[in-house]
Amino acid sequence: MEDVADWIKTWTEDNWRAEVLAWIDMACEAYSIERIGPLQNGSSSIRAVHRRVPTASGLLYFKAVAPGQLFEPPVSAVAAALVPERLVMPLAINPERGWMLSPDYGATLDELATTPLMWARALGALGELQREVVDCEEALFDAGLQILDPARIPDEFNNALTLHASLPAGHPLGITTRDADHAFAAFKDIEEACAQLSAGAIPLSLEHGSFDRRRVFAPTDESNAPRILNLGDAHWAHPFASLARPVERMQIDFRTSADDPRIIQAIGAYLGAWSDYGSPDELYELVAPAIRISPLHTHETWLQLLAEADEPTMLRWAPMVLEPLASLASATA
Template sequence: MTTIERAPDWSGEQWQTRARAWVDEQVTRAGRQVTGQVEARVRPWSLVWRVPTDGGPVWFKANNPGTAHEAVLVAALSRLAPQRVLTPIAVDPQEGWSLLPDGGESLRDVLGRDPDLKHWERALPGYAELQRATASQVDELVVLGVPDHRPEVLAGLFADLLDDHESLRIGSEGGLSVEAYDRLRAELPSYAERCRRLADIGIPATLQHDDLHDGNVFAGSDGYRFFDWGDASVAHPFGTLLVTLRSIRYADELSADDARLARLRDAYLEAWTDRYDRRTLVEAADLAIALGAVSRSLSWRRALDTADPARAEYADAVPGWLEELLGV
C-alpha cells in the first residue's frame, strides 16, 4: 500500500516548485506545452490546478494522506474500466498526485440546461458496469490503499469510529450529544446484524464511489465517465445509492417515495438481474443505503486528516452522518 507520510504544505514555495516541475515534465512528455498560469482550488482534502496547455486544459490533483489512494485508483480504473473513466496523463503514487485530461462538461452542466432525469437513467448503468468490472479485483484495490468498507468489516469500523471521541466532538457544538452517542452505542448490535444480512445476500463487493452526484460525472459525446474518487472504498456496490439518490431528490425537490427515484434505482440495479431477482436486489439496496451513513462518516474523517485550519468548516460532517442512523 502506498501512503503519504504526512500532510504536505501545499502553500509552501518548495512544494509548489516541485509540483509545478512535475506537471511541466508530464505535460511535455504528453507532447503538449503549458501556455499560462495555473488556476488553483484548495480544499482540506485536496489541491486542484487547472493547467492551460496548447492542447486544451489539463487537471493536476494532489491529495492529503486520507485520500491519497485516489491517485493509484484512477490509474487502476483506466485499466479495469477504461470506457468509464478518464485515462490519466500521469500518476505519482508516492506523492498522491494525478494529472488528467479535461473531461468536458459535467452531468450537472447538462442538467442545468435540460433537467430531465433521463440523463441519470442513461448514466447509472455505465457506473454499474464499472462496478461489475472491478468486482474481481477488490483485493488488489485494497492492497493499493483503497479503504475496505465491505459489510463483513463495516460494523467493526463503526465500533472503532465510536471510540474516536475527537472526531465525533461529543458534547461540543456541532458534534454528537452525549445522548446521541449513547444511542449509537446501543445501536451497534442491530447494525452488525444488518451488515451480516447484507453480506449473506451474496452480492460481491466492489468499488463504491461514495460521493456520486452530478458534479462527479462527465457527460461527453463518448458517454458518461466518472471521476473524483477520493471518497471511494471497496464496499457493497449499492451503498452508492445513498448519496446519488439523495442528491437527485434534493436537486429536483422530490419526495422520498417519488416513483422517479425508484425508476432510477431500478435502472442501476438492472446490471445485477442476471444473477439476482428484483426483490432481492431491492432488499439489498435498502440495506446498503441504511448502513451507508457509517461509510460516509469514515470518508469524511479521512478527508479531514490534515492540520489545515479550514478543516473546521467541514468537521460537523463526521458526527452528522452518524446521526443519520438515529433518524436525526
Template structure:
C-alpha cells in the first residue's frame, strides 16, 4: 500500500509486470488523470470515500474508486489505455447509445486521451461460476445475448470505423497477415517460410468467409467469463473492448470455448456435432457453416479439436 499524490491510500497491483512503466508512474500524468476523474465523479454527486485499488498492466491502467453518494455506494472505475486502443473510450459511449441493454453506460469519456469513467457492473460471470451459481445454459445465454448485440450493431459498422475501431473484414485479412509477417522480427527463417506457405490457404478461407454474406459487425476478440458481467440471472453486459476489430462473416465468438468451470469431463458423452454458440445465436440453423467445415478439413499445424476459439 502507498499514498497517492493527494494523500489517499492506494493499493497497487502490477501482477507479473513489476518493471513495466505506465502513465500512472509519471506524477504529472497521474495527477492529470486523478483531477479529471475527480471532476467527473463530482458532476455525478460522487465523492471518494475509501482506499483506491490501482491495477497497472502494460496495456491499461485501471483504478477502482470507493465512492459515496451514488446508487448503493458502489465503486466506479477509471480506465486509461495506450494510443493504439484509445478508440475504446469513444466506442464505450457509442455502444451505450446503440445497444444500451448489452453494455455499461460510461459516466464520462475523454475519447481523445482514451479515458473512461464507468459505474460498477456487478459480479463478473467468472465470480458467479466460482460460487457455483452458473451452468452451461448460462454460457449459452451469454453467447445468445452477444449475437443479438452483434446483429443490432450491423447498421453502425461504418460509424465504428469513424471511431477508430480497426477493421478486419475477411477480404482484408490477407493484407493484415502480410503486414504482421513483415513487421515481426522474432520469427526464424523456417517459421517465416512456414507461415508464407500457409498464405494461399488463408486467402481461400477468407474468400469463403466473405461469400457467406454475414454483414460486418463488432467482435470483442477476447470474450471469456472474465469479460462480461452477470448482474442478474439471464442478463449479461459486455465490457473491455480495447481489442475489438470489426469483423464480417460468422462471428469468431462462435468458436468460444466454455469457461473451464463449465467444460465437461473428457470421459463425458460428446454433444451433437455443431457449434453450441452458433445454435444459441440461431446463425447456424442449417447445419455446420462453410467456415467451420473448412477449418475442420484443414487444421493448422499443432491444431486440433477446439482450436477455433477467441482469446
C-alpha cells in the first residue's frame, strides 16, 4: 500500500478491526443492542473510514476519522447535546482514537429528487441549526472546534502564504515566492470581504464546511426538522461561508448560474432562519463576501488534516491545501 497515509494503513490491519469490533460490541451492550452480523464495508478516504453495523435494532454506523480531525466525534456529541433535534447524536465516541458510533436516520436528501424545494429545505435546516447555536461558542471550542474569525482571516491568509513560501524547495506544501506574490494580490479583496462580514449583523456560528444534501437526513415525519451530519470540516466562523458548496452544487444540478431564481430562492430559505438579524434582502449582501473567504476555511481544514501525514501522502494531497489559495487569486484576476 504505497503512498497511503499511515492511518489508512492502520484501518486495514486485523488488530485494528478486532479492536473496533470489541469497542462496538461494548457500546451496543450498553444500549442492550445485539449485533447480528460482521461489519459491512462503507466508504473510505484519507479523511475517514466508515463501516455499517447490522444489529437486531437496525443498522448502526461506525466512523473512524483521520488524526487531523479528531475533534469531530467530541464536537458532534457536544453539538448534538445542545440541539438534539437538529443533529445526529452519536451513541458512543472514543475521542482519543477518533471513533464514533451513530444511529441510522434513513435516507439523506441526496437520495431524493433534486428539486429547488429540496435544496431550500436543506439550507433552511442548516440556517436553523446555526441560528440555534450562536451562543454556544465556548462549549464547542472546548470540544475542539477551531475558530476562524473574519477579523483575523486577512492576517492568517498572509501567514499561510509566508508559511508555504518559506518551506524548503521540493517540499510538497511549498510554493515559490512568485506564486505567493500572485496569491497575495487577493489580500485587499479578502480584507474588504472580512471587514464587511465583521461589520455585519450576523454573529459567528457553526460553519459546516462541506454542506450539501448528503449531509441531511430526510425526516420520516414532516413535522420533524431534518437532521444534519458530518462536522469533520466545521469551524466556528461566519456561518454564511457554508453556502459556498451548496451554491456551487446547485449550479451543477440545475445547469445554471448563481443568480438563477431557484438558487436565490434556496438562499432565501437559509436567510429566513436569521430573520431576527435582518430581512433576507438585507442579509443577502453578506453572502458574496462569506463565499469569497470560504476557500480559506477549506485551506485550514486540509492543512490540519495533513499535519501528521508522511511525505508521500503530503505529495499526493498537497493540491487540496494549495488550490484554495490559488482560487482566491484567480477570483481576483
